Amino acid sequence: MIPPTLPAELKAALEAKLEGFSRSEAAERAGRISETYRAGGTSATIRSERDALAYALARMPATYAAVAASLNALTEIVPDLAPASLLDVGAGPGTASWAAAQAFSSLTSFTLIDANDNLRRLGLALARDSARLEDYRYLPGEACTNVAAADAGDLVIASYLMGELGEDDQRRLAEAMWAKARHALLVIEPGTPAGYARILALREQLIAAGGHVAVPCPHDGPCPLVSPDWCHFSQRLPRLQAHKQIKGADVPFEDERFAYVALTRAQVTRPHARVLAPPVVGKAEIVAKLCTADGLAKAKIPRRDKAAYAQARRWRWGDGVMDES
Numbered sequence: 161m162i163p164p165t166l167p168a169e170l171k172a173a174l175e176a177k178l179e180g181f182s183r184s185e186a187a188e189r190a191g192r193i194s195e196t197y198r199a200g201g202t203s204a205t206i207r208s209e210r211d212a213l214a215y216a217l218a219r220m221p222a223t224y225a226a227v228a229a230s231l232n233a234l235t236e237i238v239p240d241l242a243p244a245s246l247l248d249v250g251a252g253p254g255t256a257s258w259a260a261a262q263a264f265s266s267l268t269s270f271t272l273i274d275a276n277d278n279l280r281r282l283g284l285a286l287a288r289d290s291a292r293l294e295d296y297r298y299l300p301g302e303a304c305t306n307v308a309a310a311d312a313g314d315l316v317i318a319s320y321l322m323g324e325l326g327e328d329d330q331r332r333l334a335e336a337m338w339a340k341a342r343h344a345l346l347v348i349e350p351g352t353p354a355g356y357a358r359i360l361a362l363r364e365q366l367i368a369a370g371g372h373v374a375v376p377c378p379h380d381g382p383c384p385l386v387s388p389d390w391c392h393f394s395q396r397l398p399r400l401q402a403h404k405q406i407k408g409a410d411v412p413f414e415d416e417r418f419a420y421v422a423l424t425r426a427q428v429t430r431p432h433a434r435v436l437a438p439p440v441v442g443k444a445e446i447v448a449k450l451c452t453a454d455g456l457a458k459a460k461i462p463r464r465d466k467a468a469y470a471q472a473r474r475w476r477w478g479d480g481v482m483d484e485s
């Protein structure tokens with residue numbers, strides 16, 4: 161398990177880049193970029209080195225936390241996954257690569273693909289002094305073309321990328337990334353209904369192509385959730401001082417909502433169920449919303465069933481439930 165916080169080396173590299181960059185300017189640039197995103201725009205709005213740094217300060221802690229949580233879920237189900245090479249698609253400043261480097265001591269080779277020069281330059285600068293990220297290179301240009309041309313990776317990750325592509329490109333890229341994933345592909349999106357819909361489409365496409373869902377679903381069958389419900393998870397992360405200033409917020413943490421799926425080439429032993437919302441702990445019972453191979457279940461665990469109740473008290477939103485208790 162890795163923590164949802166940026167590694168000290170990355171934090172220090174970001175802080176070093178902040179010298180001479182006023183918080184008010186960073187906040188103004190980050191605010192403009194967020195507005196563009198909210199209006200359905202893309203990171204093409206990041207047009208300078210300063211934009212890239214403002215974006216990283218505002219968003220990298222949260223997208224890192226979502227990648228870390230997804231990797232933790234994946235390594236819990238596939239504990240023997242030991243990738244040596246990573247393909248990080250739509251890598252931006254290198255968020256997923258940093259998280260994967262923490263999660264897998266086996267990783268030695270990092271290939272990042274991104275179309276944005278400014279984010280690429282920032283990503284290279286952040287990793288420059290890292291001994292851990294020694295074999296670390298960016299392929300500039302468009303993701304579909306570049307993934308097709310890249311060497312395969314033991315693990316392929318696309319974090320917060322799919323939403324920037326049209327539907328046809330999402331399908332093309334999903335196919336290309338799967339073709340290059342030797343062992344596993346992890347795709348993460350914002351935890352909105354639209355982000356979930358993209359994850360669901362990719363999940364169906366790649367199950368049809370022979371993939372097995374490792375997480376979060378405890379099955380390869382159709383998703384049992386019915387609109388307006390959608391599958392998403394939440395990761396709490398602390399806010400650094402600069403992060404608070406840029407967001408104009410006093411609260412020392414934020415909750416990042418995300419949707420994700422990881423597919424593997426080999427079958428894995430899945431949990432019996434996954435917890436889809438914070439369980440409600442009442443006086444007489446715990447009520448939990450679970451996804452199971454048989455569909456959606458509202459589990460009620462009475463206090464009088466002491467062992468099961470004690471176990472259910474430890475359940476958190478997003479957890480895999482390993483047996484039927």
Ligand SMILES: C[S@@+](CC[C@H](N)C(=O)[O-])C[C@H]1O[C@@H](n2cnc3c(N)ncnc32)[C@H](O)[C@@H]1O
Nearest residue numbers: 203223250251252255274275276302303319324
């Ligand atoms: C929202 S950012 C996410 C960055 C990073 N993966 C993260 O999780 O923090 C999306 C990234 O995808 C890149 N991108 C978007 N469309 C792309 C495309 N067609 N080809 C390559 N990169 C693309 C953008 O330049 C940007 O760096």
